[in-house]
Amino acid sequence: MVDYSAPQLDDVFHALADPTRRAMVARLSHSEQTVGELAAPFSITLAAASKHIKVLERAGLIARTVNGRTHMCRLDTAPIHAGMEWMRHYEKLWNQRIDVLEGLLASEDADTKRADPKPDDQQAPPKGTGS
Amino acid sequence: MVDYSAPQLDDVFHALADPTRRAMVARLSHSEQTVGELAAPFSITLAAASKHIKVLERAGLIARTVNGRTHMCRLDTAPIHAGMEWMRHYEKLWNQRIDVLEGLLASEDADTKRADPKPDDQQAPPKGTGS
DNA sequence: ACTATATTCAACTACATGGTTGACTATAGC
DNA sequence: GCTATAGTCAACCATGTAGTTGAATATAGT
Numbered sequence: 001m002v003d004y005s006a007p008q009l010d011d012v013f014h015a016l017a018d019p020t021r022r023a024m025v026a027r028l029s030h031s032e033q034t035v036g037e038l039a040a041p042f043s044i045t046l047a048a049a050s051k052h053i054k055v056l057e058r059a060g061l062i063a064r065t066v067n068g069r070t071h072m073c074r075l076d077t078a079p080i081h082a083g084m085e086w087m088r089h090y091e092k093l094w095n096q097r098i099d100v101l102e103g104l105l106a107s108e109d110a111d112t113k114r115a116d117p118k119p120d121d122q123q124a125p126p127k128g129t130g131s
Numbered sequence: 132m133v134d135y136s137a138p139q140l141d142d143v144f145h146a147l148a149d150p151t152r153r154a155m156v157a158r159l160s161h162s163e164q165t166v167g168e169l170a171a172p173f174s175i176t177l178a179a180a181s182k183h184i185k186v187l188e189r190a191g192l193i194a195r196t197v198n199g200r201t202h203m204c205r206l207d208t209a210p211i212h213a214g215m216e217w218m219r220h221y222e223k224l225w226n227q228r229i230d231v232l233e234g235l236l237a238s239e240d241a242d243t244k245r246a247d248p249k250p251d252d253q254q255a256p257p258k259g260t261g262s
Numbered sequence: 263a264c265t266a267t268a269t270t271c272a273a274c275t276a277c278a279t280g281g282t283t284g285a286c287t288a289t290a291g292c
Numbered sequence: 293g294c295t296a297t298a299g300t301c302a303a304c305c306a307t308g309t310a311g312t313t314g315a316a317t318a319t320a321g322t
Contacts, residue, residue, distance in 0.1 A: 263322105266319105266320080267319080267320075267321095268317100268319080268320100269319105271315085272313105272315085273312100273315105274311105274313085275310105275311085275313105276310090276312100277308100277310085279309090281305085281307100282304080282305080282306105283302105283304085284303090285301085286299105286301070287299085288298085288299085288300100289298080289299105290296085290297075290298100291295085291296080291297095292296100
């Protein structure tokens with residue numbers, strides 16, 4: 001039973017809430033990068049990029065290896081996995097809702113309506129339809 | 132090919148970066164709740180809770196139905212799905228790394244080392260070991 | 263009409279964030 | 293040893309965030 005402590009999630013989600021940092025993660029998914037390389041694509045100062053990297057580091061998304069005067073950064077995807085673990089539970093609801101929608105369409109078509117999906121806890125009534 | 136616009140992701144990840152808001156999402160996954168009900172478990176003022184709800188609303192995570200003087204909130208998990216879609220790509224790397232680790236253990240055991248995993252683009256060398 | 267309930271709004275405080283600049287540290291190369 | 297390169301640090305600024313309080317709005321109940 002994984003716990004995935006909440007403060008960790010705070011940091012991970014916060015780190016990923018910034019487009020610059022998400023772009024850094026994307027670049028790191030291809031290859032390791034130095035701080036300078038990581039900063040290059042953005043029109044911000046090295047100092048600003050350094051701060052972004054530190055935020056990613058605090059979230060555990062980046063591990064740094066100091067090698068002489070260059071700092072090599074590599075992606076650690078474990079925190080992303082943790083974030084997904086948290087989200088997955090609610091994505092299940094999303095899938096359920098899709099199922100309910102398909103169920104409605106089906107019952108609308110067949111008008112049989114023998115639907116009896118197992119009650120998980122006490123789930124929100126669909127009432128979707130939206131637009 | 133899904134796009135999932137970046138500003139949406141900014142809002143979703145930012146909304147989920149706060150423990151109070153994540154708790155609200157959790158409660159809404161069980162049932163719809165009014166603003167008051169949503170605020171009750173926390174030792175903050177209604178006004179503060181109202182702000183949190185607005186953040187979740189802006190991220191598209193909550194839809195509100197004004198019913199008389201009460202505002203009923205229900206969870207919309209589509210943005211969570213979008214967030215997961217973004218993360219899923221990097222989780223794949225996580226799984227890859229697990230595979231690599233298992234591969235290393237296997238080769239260590241058999242000492243055959245005929246490893247030749249398809250080069251995806253130019254991926255980071257494992258170099259793990261950490262602690 | 264009057265009062266209680268549900269919720270937002272505006273103003274304010276304290277603190278975090280993202281950015282800058284300039285100085286500093288440390289390594290690499292001549 | 294001197295200079296260029298890689299990166300951090302500290303101070304500062306503007307803006308955003310999370311919280312408060314008090315007033316305002318709107319509906320429900322009597």
